Amino acid sequence: MRKIEVDTRNFMYPTLTTLVGANVSGKPNYITIAHVGILKYATVSVSLNKIHYTNAGIKENGTFSVNIPSVPMIQVTDYCGLVSGQEVDKSALLKNFYGQLKTAPMIEECPANMECKVIQILDLGTHEVFIGEIAATYCNEDCLTGGKGEDLLKVNPILFSMSGARYFAVGQEIGRAWNIGKVLKSKEVTFHTPPPLAQE
């Protein structure tokens, strides 16, 4: 297959579609954000263009929430990315609750909710990246499956791809991590500079 150079196009998709919550001027507001990331086990990043209404609320309180909408919530999830909290009270479409931090509104309809403390803000010119430490996590009872992986399918999150601006569901399970690659360990001896085998 021929490789083509395509400027600086970002292929790091899909990303997870989230509803980021913040109190803005004392009232709950949510914005749809898919430019998110995991920085460490309980440390996450959420990137917001500075034009958004939400940024001031996050900075005012030093807190935000990350709510994971599920596929059946696709309409309201997309809607929260279509209109600004400056003009529309989006929280009225959803059931709101607060947790330990008191100032990070969360969405009851979302199967999983994390309230975060801001530990750092990166200024990237047009965007601000809010780095948050998860203070507490809430989830629907049926999403607790003993960490056997079914919880992801229970959450049934919405994936986002910038190309074509499409949402996708999670597909089938294809293997176990730190496991399915073990079969290649036997091939290590075929390396051009035979190395000692890795100790596990």
Place this chain on the structure above:
Amino acid sequence: MRKIEVDTRNFMYPTLTTLVGANVSGKPNYITIAHVGILKYATVSVSLNKIHYTNAGIKENGTFSVNIPSVPMIQVTDYCGLVSGQEVDKSALLKNFYGQLKTAPMIEECPANMECKVIQILDLGTHEVFIGEIAATYCNEDCLTGGKGEDLLKVNPILFSMSGARYFAVGQEIGRAWNIGKVLKSKEVTFHTPPPLAQE
């Protein structure tokens, strides 16, 4: 559905499984990383535990690559997360190429490759977060579909969930972003404080 508080568990999954490339002591090396994120259109984050062999190479050159493996590459992708470049020459299992930056090795078998310049490194104690600006992107010819969204399915990336340590494929398309939520605009009038309609 009852909400349960579950400590600080991170539900921000799935994330995208990538192979991060760097020259370490002048030789190409790859590590499987799924704790990645998008910070801006062409700005990405890649988080590596400080114990890894790759970190020194990224810092030495100020460059790294992000390669997107596809589902059929699941074994070699997982393998690159099982063994350290200190002991095994993982690049020997793959065809390597270099681009504009000269020091960020990329994987020909991966349908999409981005070479990045490090613009910032965040120290998060146990982890270093490398923030990279995409300098150039390369992709397989068949992944160019005029941005109609099929390219994600052509890339056929591998998703990762920490819970149960599982890999998943991307599932079916469920809607168009900035579009499927428009149907709720008609409901704005039912808000408790009727706001003016958002101008698009």
